[in-house]
Amino acid sequence: MSVAAKGKRCSLCGLPLGRSTVMDRLQGRAFCCPGCKAVYQILLARHGEIPEDPTQTELYRECLRAGIVLPGGFREDEETPPQTPSGMQDTVELTLHVSGMGCPACAWLLEKVLRNTKGVGEVRVSFGSDRASILYDPSLVAPREILALIASFGYQASTPSEGQAGDREGASWVRLGVSAVLTAHVMMISWALYAGFLEDLSRESVLYLSIPILGLSSPVVFWCGLPVLRKGFSGLRHLFPNLESLVGLGALSAYFYSLAQFLSGSLHLYFDTASMLITLVLLGRHLEQRARGSVGKAWLESVGAGFQKARLLTEGSPPRWVSTRQLRKGDLVLVEEGEGVPVDGLVEKGAGTLDLSILSGESRPVEIREGERVLAGSFLLRGSIRIKAQEDGDKSLLASMASMVEEALARPWSWERTADQISRWFVPFVAALGIGTAAWIWGRGGLLGDGLLRGLTVLVVACPCALGVATPLAKVAAIGLGRKLGIFIRDPEVLELGGRIQSLVLDKTGTLTKGIFSVQELICPDEKPESLLFKASSVELSSEHFLGQVVVAHARFVGIKPAQVEEFHEEPGQGVCGLLDGTKICVGNRLWMARCGMQISQDLEKEASIRESQGYTVVFVGWGHKTRGALVLGDSLKPGALETISALKGQGFEIWLVSGDSPITTFWVAGQLGLEGFLGGALPKDKGSLVQKLSGQGKKVCVVGDGINDAAALALAHLGVALGNRLSPPSKAASVQTTRTDPEVILDVLEILRRARRTVLQNLLLSLLYNLSAIPAAMAGYLNPPLAVILMFASSLTVIGNSRRLFKSKPRS
Structure with a gap:
């Protein structure tokens, strides 16, 4: 259950609540995101109960070092979180379409009447969307009684699927x-x-x-x-x-x-x-x-745009039609030409041309082939594909976005x-x-x-x-316009910021650069390249970071099969390590090497600095208390990045480029974009500190990132924009989510906010x-x-x- 808790702070990290609050119903605590709730539950599992001072636990210190938790976090809420009304046990949410509301007073009336009804808890009635969300106890009140009560006041209510509007x-x-x-x-x-x-x-x-x-x-x-x-x-x-x-x-x-x-x-x-x-x-x-x-x-229309039927493939049986709600992760689905994609998944076989306009607002056809990801809501114009579901049928990106809009x-x-x-x-x-x-x-x-x-x-x-x-x-109009452009506004409070944003903090990788890295070179003065790549890819095999996946893919491409490591550990923004045949292998940046006790030789440092000055990303590999070599990975600016930055500068924004990449590489990319403000080698907490610094100067700050290492900055910003077609838990700290990754989406978000504020005035x-x-x-x-x-x-x-x-x-x- 998600609740707004303005003015409160997360029980773990201390960030303000209000955008994507998650409640722990067992303990009655509130968290800013599912990640904080998960860490809290791990603490609970380890100790049986939360220790008297959670900041003294090793897990908390690890989170603090990684930047997951900001200094000063884990504060007790000043107020008691909302409780379930007395006498109510397990509550169920009822969503209704309410017709006949002529002005906001109608919504106030229904909220007051329903809240005073026995068995009904939280009630939200939206005049703008003609929707009512009601938490009720089925043991105390039935849905038909709620519908009858609403009807007695002259309004007509139905579930969205009943379709009685005609x-x-x-x-x-x-x-x-x-x-x-x-x-x-x-x-x-x-x-x-x-x-x-x-x-x-x-x-x-x-x-x-x-x-x-x-x-x-x-x-x-x-x-x-x-x-x-x-x-x-x-x-x-x-x-x-x-x-x-x-x-x-x-x-x-x-x-x-x-x-x-x-x-x-x-x-x-x-x-x-x-x-x-x-x-x-x-x-x-x-x-x-x-x-x-x-x-x-x-x-x-976007809420119902997902296709409700899917052709399920089962071994030894012909394809059969099932409801998309019956699909489970791992199921195989066949999509023929002229049909809609019913589930998020990977193309296992076949190729074709997709129309993604419902999701991204882009009307241009997109070619897809084996191994590529497809999303529910897209339409297969040509070809035939077999998809392996990555999510359950009712947990697609489209369903999540529709729920977000609601x-x-x-x-x-x-x-x-x-x-x-x-x-x-x-x-x-x-x-x-x-x-x-x-x-x-x-x-x-x-x-x-x-x-x-x-x-x-x-x-x-x-x-x-x-x-x-x-x-x-x-x-409603602003949210609808955003939906047409692949922009989903999670927190309507940001509509007030139109024309008032002064500073932009832009993540480098994946926002302004393609984020499509490839291994360009191996620097290994004293090691065989095959040995260095095998050890690096084996450790990165357990990592979810996209750079690690690039290293693993390159190793497999050249015929090297990575092995599983033991005692794997990942430090966000720094690197990974693990035991391979009893030897600790460390892969990451300079800070990570220093923390792992791996010395970098002068010759290797010189070679790495030369590559970084040319805009490449360097990842070091070490074992036996010595850095043995490095992987050189290349990236490039996205199409439209220069034009977007030029347009933003022309509008008078103060722009900062931030990255976990080395300061030299970040400086080189900033120079390409014509930016003076940059912060390289930034941990998640460093990005958050920059936002706090700018906010402390009285500026309204917008942060744009991919949501992976940007959770703290996205949550602290006045406007947080998470890019990409995946809803990762950290990205839920953002007030705006997009299904697009092109740089021009930044201009579109700011323009929608400006138009919305002007229209309201x-x-x-x-x-x-x-x-x-x-x-x-x-x-x-x-x-x-x-x-x-x-x-x-x-x-x-x-x-x-x-x-x-x-x-x-x-x-x-």
Whole structure:
């Protein structure tokens, strides 16, 4: 279960929580990432319980040296982590699609009502995505009871797979159609009555003509307007007034005032006002829902973009179709031309051309062959491939990204919370203003009907609907635009940073350089190259670092078969070691060699420095207290790296290039890119310290890396961007994850944030200007209720259209 814990710190490393918090339900502790939780559990397993001072354990000191834990970590939380409500045991998460929410007040209402329901724990209702996430105890409450409770307040809820949207849209069309036809007849008769066309008739005859108006308006108000009235009075009952509350009060006031006038024989009737209010609200809500739906449509499509069936291959049997949820790691799947890839895996046989546009936003076809990785959600344009699944069917990258988008949309950000708070007190203020206006007109000798009409107009025109949708829809649009570009925003808080980032900290390998290394040369003055490569590849065989995999692949390419070592140990950012036939072999950088007690000769140091000054990466190999040689690995800049850096410099960013590679190699790459700021030989904690230093100078910092050795920096930065098509645990510290690895994605991320912030400011300004001009006009009597409804929905549609413009904007690249 993931929870936001703003202001708290990780129980292991001391980093701030809030982006990807992981809870240990057994101990009740909170961690910033799964890695910290795993280390904590290892501590627990070794000692039976966490020691009184965990910082004195050897495992903790190892984590500190590796930079996994920052100095000063392992702090106790200042607050108690959220607990499961009393009386609830095992909770289950229920995700629902909720239709009929017209403004954020609807979401507040449902959250309050559901939280007060026995058996329901944490509740999050997102107005922007029409989604509700509910933790409940199945032993205390059933899902059907939750659905019935939501329905009793005038909203329709269903699981995302039920697909009842069409039926509900049809029902709303029926209500709108009946209301429009009846209201048209009410308006026609009322207009004839007001215009004096019936002056020749007696008063009794005119009164008889008022009966059809009453008969036609009643079903409009009490049947067509039932959803409006139900939502409105539910909000009032729970002290969460919304637009429907204002409209319901206005329509019923006009209806019952007119009914009283009708029974007393007066012709001052406002049945037409009540009918027009209901009809315009139904029409406005329908148009608004369609517009909001178009904004969020693309990301919703991405959630269901994964292919739900797979052709499973089993030995001795013909291929059979199964659900992708049934696929397990290691299963073989056949994909033919024109079919979608159902699971993440490696191509075991065959070749073809893939369309990756759903995942990366790139519409260009990509050629794939045996041994290459393919992702669920991609589409096979040509060829036939057999895939070996690397993950279970429901744990693909696409599923993870879709879940990430769902979570981001459901989580309100700071501007959204501010707008919600304003709306909460603004609705009661408007109600008081409307009543005060009516009382003032009546108190000064005006007709009660005129005062009522003026008060109704104020109630309707001042509804803060535009204010309520200003920030949620901009968030939906920004997340949707990012999805089209292969950018997935995990933490919506970063949308506020648009145009405010000042410093960029860019990881070198894999971000600006290809990260596709190959062994260029072996330097071994006193050893045979075959022996040096065998020992190095044997130790690296157990490593997950990509440089180690390059060494192993090169050894196998030249016919050397690496052996398994004993007592393998890996130090992130430094190197590896292990026992081979009783001899300790060490492979890594200079710092690692020094820690292992391996001396580097002057001749070897001179040769290594020459290679590093040419931009190569040098990995030393040693045993027997002496460094015996080195492997020279080459890398190159990615296409577009120079152009991206030039564009970023042109925008005024302070740019730092950081790398665990040697300072000489890092300096050479920085020179190629035209950068003055660089940090070479950097451990994970050094990268984090650089971010802290820049933040301490009052700068907003963005860190971009591959997430492997950058967890501390990504978590400490104001904006952390993890690149690549793998979701490693450290990358979850980032607030933005991309499926792209091209340097231009940095520009796209920053551009999305700028556009999102600009759109929110525009939306808030539009809604503010509307209310500042419309309320005085209504109080002065320049507007009537039907015109007020039109203006109110026009302001909402303007804000929606502006948000839709953000979503429809063309990608920068």
